[in-house]
Amino acid sequence: MRFEQALRASGLSVNPANLIDFCQSLEHINITNRHDFHAAGRVTLVHRQEDLDRFDEAFRRFWEATDIPAEPPDFQQDGAGEKSDGDSSAQGQTQAETLLELTDENEDVGATSYGSQEILMQRDLAALTDAELAQARRMLASLVDALASERGRRYASNDRGSRLDFRRMLRRHSLHSPECMRLLFKREKIQKPRLVLLCDISGSMEGYSRFLIEFIFALRRTLPKVEVGVFATRMTMITRLLEERNVDRALAQVTQKVRDWGGGTDIGGCLGEFNDYYAGKVVRAKTVVVILSDGWDCGEPQQLRLALEQLRRRVHRLLWLNPLLGGEGYQPLCTGIRTALRYIDEMLPAHNLESLVRVARILREVWR
Amino acid sequence: MFSDTDEVVARFAQAGYIADHQLAALTFLSVRLGKPMLLEGEPGVGKTEVAKVLAKILGTELIRMQCYEGLDTHHALYEWNYLRQMIEVRLEEARGVAKEEIGRNIFSTEFLLKRPLLQAIQSEGELPPVLLIDEVDRSDEEFEAFLLEVLSDFQITIPELGTIKATRKPFVVLTSNRTRELHDALKRRCLYHWINYPKFEKELAIVRAKVPGIDESLARQICYFVERLRELDFYKRAGVAETLDWAQALLFLGVAELDATIVDSTMGCILKSKDDLEKFKTLDLAKLVADAKQQKP
Numbered sequence: 001m002r003f004e005q006a007l008r009a010s011g012l013s014v015n016p017a018n019l020i021d022f023c024q025s026l027e028h029i030n031i032t033n034r035h036d037f038h039a040a041g042r043v044t045l046v047h048r049q050e051d052l053d054r055f056d057e058a059f060r061r062f063w064e065a066t067d068i069p070a071e072p073p074d075f076q077q078d079g080a081g082e083k084s085d086g087d088s089s090a091q092g093q094t095q096a097e098t099l100l101e102l103t104d105e106n107e108d109v110g111a112t113s114y115g116s117q118e119i120l121m122q123r124d125l126a127a128l129t130d131a132e133l134a135q136a137r138r139m140l141a142s143l144v145d146a147l148a149s150e151r152g153r154r155y156a157s158n159d160r161g162s163r164l165d166f167r168r169m170l171r172r173h174s175l176h177s178p179e180c181m182r183l184l185f186k187r188e189k190i191q192k193p194r195l196v197l198l199c200d201i202s203g204s205m206e207g208y209s210r211f212l213i214e215f216i217f218a219l220r221r222t223l224p225k226v227e228v229g230v231f232a233t234r235m236t237m238i239t240r241l242l243e244e245r246n247v248d249r250a251l252a253q254v255t256q257k258v259r260d261w262g263g264g265t266d267i268g269g270c271l272g273e274f275n276d277y278y279a280g281k282v283v284r285a286k287t288v289v290v291i292l293s294d295g296w297d298c299g300e301p302q303q304l305r306l307a308l309e310q311l312r313r314r315v316h317r318l319l320w321l322n323p324l325l326g327g328e329g330y331q332p333l334c335t336g337i338r339t340a341l342r343y344i345d346e347m348l349p350a351h352n353l354e355s356l357v358r359v360a361r362i363l364r365e366v367w368r
Numbered sequence: 369m370f371s372d373t374d375e376v377v378a379r380f381a382q383a384g385y386i387a388d389h390q391l392a393a394l395t396f397l398s399v400r401l402g403k404p405m406l407l408e409g410e411p412g413v414g415k416t417e418v419a420k421v422l423a424k425i426l427g428t429e430l431i432r433m434q435c436y437e438g439l440d441t442h443h444a445l446y447e448w449n450y451l452r453q454m455i456e457v458r459l460e461e462a463r464g465v466a467k468e469e470i471g472r473n474i475f476s477t478e479f480l481l482k483r484p485l486l487q488a489i490q491s492e493g494e495l496p497p498v499l500l501i502d503e504v505d506r507s508d509e510e511f512e513a514f515l516l517e518v519l520s521d522f523q524i525t526i527p528e529l530g531t532i533k534a535t536r537k538p539f540v541v542l543t544s545n546r547t548r549e550l551h552d553a554l555k556r557r558c559l560y561h562w563i564n565y566p567k568f569e570k571e572l573a574i575v576r577a578k579v580p581g582i583d584e585s586l587a588r589q590i591c592y593f594v595e596r597l598r599e600l601d602f603y604k605r606a607g608v609a610e611t612l613d614w615a616q617a618l619l620f621l622g623v624a625e626l627d628a629t630i631v632d633s634t635m636g637c638i639l640k641s642k643d644d645l646e647k648f649k650t651l652d653l654a655k656l657v658a659d660a661k662q663q664k665p
């Protein structure tokens with residue numbers, strides 16, 4: 001029990017059922033042998049690679065605090081510490097690479113494409129005129145439609161399917177005579193992705209947040225499983241407000257309800273708030289969470305790190321859309337973004353329609 | 369079975385699998401406590417192999433279930449053989465068998481297609497089988513929930529036949545490449561182990577065991593070289609499986625020691641994406657090879 005307390009103190013949560021497993025396992029091993037005791041604890045009490053280091057550390061402290069003379073610490077032959085450090089830095093680097101690739105690609109496209117639609121696709125969202133905005137909306141709608149009719153891999157009865165549905169045929173068979181048996185078909189069920197979008201509406205995002213909310217609005221109408229939150233200094237879930245049919249009225253309501261529109265930013269605090277109060281309701285294992293923010297953060301970097309780490313564990317994919325990424329020569333230097341890079345799956349530009357098309361495409365891919 | 373963890377290490381080694389103390393303890397406890405073991409790690413570090421070797425050591429059957437998205441109960445548990453049932457109905461009708469009789473006849477075990485989980489539960493060998501549930505992270509949420517139920521009770525209900533209960537629990541091995549986080553409820557029911565890339569000495573031992581006839585100094589060079597490559601930032605880092613492939617290939621080509629040309633022409637064994645190969649071309653190959661020969665840290 002003292003050992004369990006030591007583990008808790010180091011931030012590992014131990015589940016009672018697993019504690020029982022651990023105690024049972026002690027019956028089978030020689031508990032005065034440090035190797036065996038360590039291994040038994042490790043396999044029964046830890047269920048996540050990231051926690052292995054913490055466990056090893058807590059174990060070492062615990063063992064050394066007891067009176068039994070410690071063996072030389074060579075038992076850590078796997079070098080768990082080095083491993084996870086290596087992993088995370090490698091991940092950071094790959095993320096950075098994706099970033100570079102993305103910017104490269106964008107520049108290429110910019111140099112070669114033409115036509116009014118193409119130009120509109122590349123215009124910075126913050127600089128659109130009203131007429132352009134209307135066209136942009138239409139383009140958004142078609143983009144969102146394409147996203148919404150993905151087929152999953154589970155089947156449902158459907159007369160236009162290509163696979164015979166024997167289950168249904170056999171059941172019908174008992175009613176009709178076998179000679180005139182009809183062939184019945186099944187095909188893949190449409191699987192609508194579950195999305196959670198968290199949009200930064202602080203002052204630095206002002207030019208973009210309105211359009212991004214409209215992007216969300218368009219998504220929201222075609223995909224019933226979209227949850228939307230906005231944040232600057234606190235998190236507000238606005239899913240219900242967006243049920244309004246008219247986009248302008250919906251936005252007016254949002255502005256009314258959300259008090260911190262255009263204020264400063266505390267990304268870490270808001271994401272923490274999301275984890276604590278809303279995630280349980282809206283996040284399932286297959287949820288894709290998209291954060292829309294430029295990463296200018298006035299909060300504690302440590303808090304942001306913690307919130308992102310927690311969030312990453314709960315969701316299927318974590319994407320970050322960043323309008324600043326479209327700017328030439330932009331480097332993810334501010335602390336917020338640099339912390340985030342370690343935990344997110346992808347950082348994508350979101351400054352013009354073209355980049356939103358890419359986002360839609362990526363959302364489809366991650367869904368597979 | 370096993371009396372302690374050292375015996376596990378020894379018997380795994382006999383079967384050609386180099387297990388460290390952690391893995392041995394996991395296997396030992398999993399067999400003793402009758403709890404499933406969950407192995408996570410990068411691709412190619414020998415997760416699936418654990419189940420195969422375990423089955424070999426215990427001399428029991430290995431039942432493998434490969435997970436994929438959309439895997440459902442019909443493919444994991446059982447499915448009625450509809451085609452045979454339809455034919456049987458026609459035949460029995462022609463013979464004038466009574467309707468109720470036909471109903472009973474076609475829903476008998478004869479028309480049941482047993483899928484891996486049912487096989488594992490019904491297995492009748494001397495020892496329970498090893499049930500390998502491979503790449504469980506590729507299945508979807510629904511299936512994971514269903515798996516949870518089966519793994520806790522080891523019983524299956526078929527409405528037409530009744531409940532089938534396992535007389536003994538199979539030894540269950542789950543593997544995951546961690547493309548997504550598994551649900552906590554499933555993890556809690558398992559003993560967990562993360563298999564890391566092996567250290568130099570361990571990898572060398574594996575190469576020696578798996579590629580008999582390889583020259584000692586070549587084996588050292590190979591392991592050293594691969595270890596260096598893993599430190600570099602490739603999209604897919606080489607697993608032990610890749611090291612072994614490469615060692616096999618070099619042995620087959622009759623190479624006595626590494627040189628830049630040979631390494632360059634056989635890199636397809638190690639790096640399996642276009643980007644990685646392009647990146648590899650930018651490296652100072654001559655220096656890497658020279659380092660590998662001198663085993664310079």
